Amino acid sequence: MRCRKCGEKAAINMRQHKLALCGTHFLDWIPEQTQRFIEKYRMFGEDSRILLAVSGGKDSLALWDVLQRLGYQTTGLYIGLGINEYSMRSQEMAEKFATENDLNLTVVDVADEEGATIPEASKLTERGKGKPCSVCGLTKRHMMNRVAREGGYDVVTTGHNLDDEVAVLFGNTLNWAVGYLARQGPVLEETAAGLVRKAKPFCRFYERETAAYTLLRGINYIYEECPYAEGATSIYHKELLNQMEEVRPGLKLSFYLSFLRAKESGLFVQESTLAKSKLAQCRTCGQPTTAPDQCAYCRTWDGVRKRRVTTREGETR
Helix, strand or coil: CECCCCCCECCEEECCCCEEECHHHHHHHHHHHHHHHHHHCCCCCCCCEEEEECCCCHHHHHHHHHHHHCCCEEEEEEEECCCHHHHHHHHHHHHHHHHHCCCCEEEEEHHHHHCCCHHHHHCCCCCCCCCCHHHHHHHHHHHHHHHHHHHCCCEEECCCCHHHHHHHHHHHHHCCCHHHHHHCCCEECCCCCCCCEEECCCCCCCHHHHHHHHHHHCCCCCCCCCHHHCCCHHHHHHHHHHHHHHHCCCHHHHHHHHHHHHHHCCCCHHHHHHHHHCCEECCCCCCEECCCCCCHHHHHHHHHHHHHHHHHHHHHC
16 A cells, blocks of 8 residues: 555555555644644634643544644643552653653642542442442543633643544434534533633544554553443444444544534534523532532532541441
8 A cells, every 4th residue: 555645655544535644644644634623613723722631542642742733832631530550650641741742731630629539439429330430521521621711721622533422422322312412523612601612623533543643653652441441331332333434434434524514504403502591600619500509510529528528437436
């Protein structure tokens, strides 16, 4: 296989695009396409202050590298979840990348902020039911928005790739979860005061493309998946979609783009308008919430702290 641009040996063949590129041209193609997506979906401007959620994995570090190459003002945000060796290793990768590239990284530790790690919290709340994923997602979303708001950032970016997006889309479509479908997309607008804009510049790149980018750029990242991700429905959906992609190259991209066109045509306008009208202000943290009094984050962590106190008192007795 030869590079479409120069005729040299190709480093990657992207069947969905019918495009093969050598290492040099692929490393140029990724930033070019990223910039195209940023402009197409009006994610942010060239002078925007960007807070980039960094996990230490390939996608977030690749995105940080690309945005820096494109000249954007970025600050990384690493949220320490307290998941044993996994969190330690992922934080090391994030800090190493920031140091080597002279980038700013803000680290927020959940246990320092709220008094418990994510695994501990999941055992002390009905929301977790022993599996941390729900508490983890809720906590990360809240902290990303809070740090961005307090720091005066214009947008929060994440490294979600196409495989991530279509797995979520597939699950929400199977369940016809209209509320979630209405909110999914390359950009989540500031629907109310206190919510910072969210954007996913890698939303149209396949996971194998971001993996190839990190390899060719020599970016070190944590290879291990979160230990709690094992058995997750999203992974099962990814496997099914990969099987379909093998038979029909480009299926995942076509599925996602067709969904975005349906949204643009107004398929979920009513649901989006209804969700915006229901937003109130949390009495504890001040962030917007659909609950009438206190947001899910504050209710969850208040419950964790109360149960910790009760548990300790019981142990003392």
